[in-house]
Amino acid sequence: MGAAVRRRAPHGGHPRAAAALEARRRAAARDAARRGLQARSAGHAEPDHGRAAEGDARMKRQTIAVSVGCPSGIGPEVAVHAAANAEAEARCVLVGDTETLRRAARDGKIAASRLRVVASAQEIEALALGEIGVWGPSTQLAAPAQPGAPDRKAGAAQLAWVNEALSLVQDGTAAALVTGPVSKLAIATSGAPGAKGFSGHTEHLAARLGAREVVMAFRAANITTALVTTHLPLAEVPAAVTPDAVATSCYWLVRLLRSLGMAAPRVAVAALNPHAGEGGMLGIEEETSIKPGIEHANERLAADGFFAQLSGPLGAETAFRKQAAGAFDGVVAMYHDQATIPCKLVGFGEAVNVTLGLPVIRTSVDHGTGYDIAGTGKADPRGMESALALALTLAKVRGRASLIAGTS
Numbered sequence: 001m002g003a004a005v006r007r008r009a010p011h012g013g014h015p016r017a018a019a020a021l022e023a024r025r026r027a028a029a030r031d032a033a034r035r036g037l038q039a040r041s042a043g044h045a046e047p048d049h050g051r052a053a054e055g056d057a058r059m060k061r062q063t064i065a066v067s068v069g070c071p072s073g074i075g076p077e078v079a080v081h082a083a084a085n086a087e088a089e090a091r092c093v094l095v096g097d098t099e100t101l102r103r104a105a106r107d108g109k110i111a112a113s114r115l116r117v118v119a120s121a122q123e124i125e126a127l128a129l130g131e132i133g134v135w136g137p138s139t140q141l142a143a144p145a146q147p148g149a150p151d152r153k154a155g156a157a158q159l160a161w162v163n164e165a166l167s168l169v170q171d172g173t174a175a176a177l178v179t180g181p182v183s184k185l186a187i188a189t190s191g192a193p194g195a196k197g198f199s200g201h202t203e204h205l206a207a208r209l210g211a212r213e214v215v216m217a218f219r220a221a222n223i224t225t226a227l228v229t230t231h232l233p234l235a236e237v238p239a240a241v242t243p244d245a246v247a248t249s250c251y252w253l254v255r256l257l258r259s260l261g262m263a264a265p266r267v268a269v270a271a272l273n274p275h276a277g278e279g280g281m282l283g284i285e286e287e288t289s290i291k292p293g294i295e296h297a298n299e300r301l302a303a304d305g306f307f308a309q310l311s312g313p314l315g316a317e318t319a320f321r322k323q324a325a326g327a328f329d330g331v332v333a334m335y336h337d338q339a340t341i342p343c344k345l346v347g348f349g350e351a352v353n354v355t356l357g358l359p360v361i362r363t364s365v366d367h368g369t370g371y372d373i374a375g376t377g378k379a380d381p382r383g384m385e386s387a388l389a390l391a392l393t394l395a396k397v398r399g400r401a402s403l404i405a406g407t408s
């Protein structure tokens with residue numbers, strides 16, 4: 001196996017997720033790509049222009065724009081690694097500080113020749129198999145970023161990279177947006193236009209794209225979940241769990257599951273309160289919001305000709321346990337940690353965050369900036385690889401029929 005395409009052994013300490021079908025599919029595609037690269041190079045996978053077969057493959061590839069996240073975090077290193085290991089059908093263009101990405105490649109023992117600075121759609125199109133695009137027009141840092149030592153001054157650049165990568169999708173250069181982990185605080189306090197109050201990509205992209213409905217969802221090996229509320233103080237959650245919000249999450253989760261090949265998805269809708277409210281003794285939102293929300297969702301799905309089985313409200317512990325055992329294809333969760341704890345417990349590092357309802361495809365890693373391990377080589381790139389793989393899958397589906405994206 002060529003050094004440049006060899007996957008790092010999983011480092012100690014990080015939990016290895018169970019092998020999922022999707023992971024096997026990705027591995028098979030990667031292996032095919034590697035075989036091609038190996039045939040061309042005994043050492044580093046040097047790009048090789050001019051081969052007819054590669055030319056064909058190049059034409060069929062989808063471009064994925066990747067904003068790399070906080071330059072002092074693990075985003076740049078996992079982005080470079082994942083792009084180096086990307087499926088043969090994906091052409092990755094990293095949007096971030098060029099020097100930071102070069103350092104990440106050096107530290108990760110990825111041949112410098114694989115990074116190619118590109119500045120136009122044509123140059124992206126011309127990327128050879130094995131090359132990683134670096135978007136030249138990306139906002140650059142005034143001073144090098146220190147791994148593990150975030151500088152709030154980089155907040156404006158982090159937001160700019162998200163917007164620049166989004167522009168590549170909006171103008172049709174890229175098929176999907178994948179985002180690396182940002183520091184919400186650094187962005188929110190950066191003073192950059194549009195940064196004030198930044199609470200996450202989900203809310204930012206919804207506002208920037210004027211999306212009427214937006215739903216945060218996660219997909220791990222055997223957990224797929226959509227959230228009714230996102231980045232909200234817990235005390236504000238009950239009021240935000242409205243019938244409409246419940247219906248919207250149910251609806252978009254069904255559309256995601258359908259886009260992943262499930263014609264009649266089985267979805268559990270979690271309760272908000274312990275033991276699903278215990279007949280009203282432990283809370284009333286199950287009766288006042290969640291049951292009406294399920295009814296609205298059923299009406300909307302039926303109107304669109306989509307079949308799904310929605311069950312609930314079910315105690316959240318039961319809903320997730322049964323999904324992990326295969327009884328459900330998805331769970332609608334009422335608040336952030338109700339969804340992220342089970343999801344990250346079974347799939348941390350490999351789960352993917354996907355935003356539903358946007359007019360563009362957007363996926364993300366499930367992890368944060370990992371400042372404690374940035375620059376040490378311990379960051380696991382599998383989350384970014386999974387985010388790229390899901391973006392690619394959804395981009396292909398979207399090519400056939402617009403299943404997960406809404407209209408602005």
Ligand SMILES: NC(=O)c1ccc[n+]([C@@H]2O[C@H](COP(=O)([O-])OP(=O)(O)OC[C@H]3O[C@@H](n4cnc5c(N)ncnc54)[C@H](O)[C@@H]3O)[C@@H](O)[C@H]2O)c1
Binds near residue numbers: 181349365366379
């Ligand atoms: N998509 C995003 O932009 C995103 C997602 C989650 C958190 N965040 C932000 O990241 C910052 C830090 O958040 P946090 O500390 O709660 O979570 P975190 O995920 O950054 O770190 C939690 C722990 O997991 C480890 N870890 C994270 N990713 C890893 C990887 N790929 N391989 C190995 N170990 C990994 C870290 O080293 C740390 O010990 C916050 O500002 C948060 O808002 C951003």
Ligand SMILES: N[C@H](C(=O)O)[C@H](O)COP(=O)(O)O
Binds near residue numbers: 340353
């Ligand atoms: N809720 C996400 C998580 O726990 O992984 C994270 O905060 C990122 O959210 P955005 O995709 O909205 O930035």
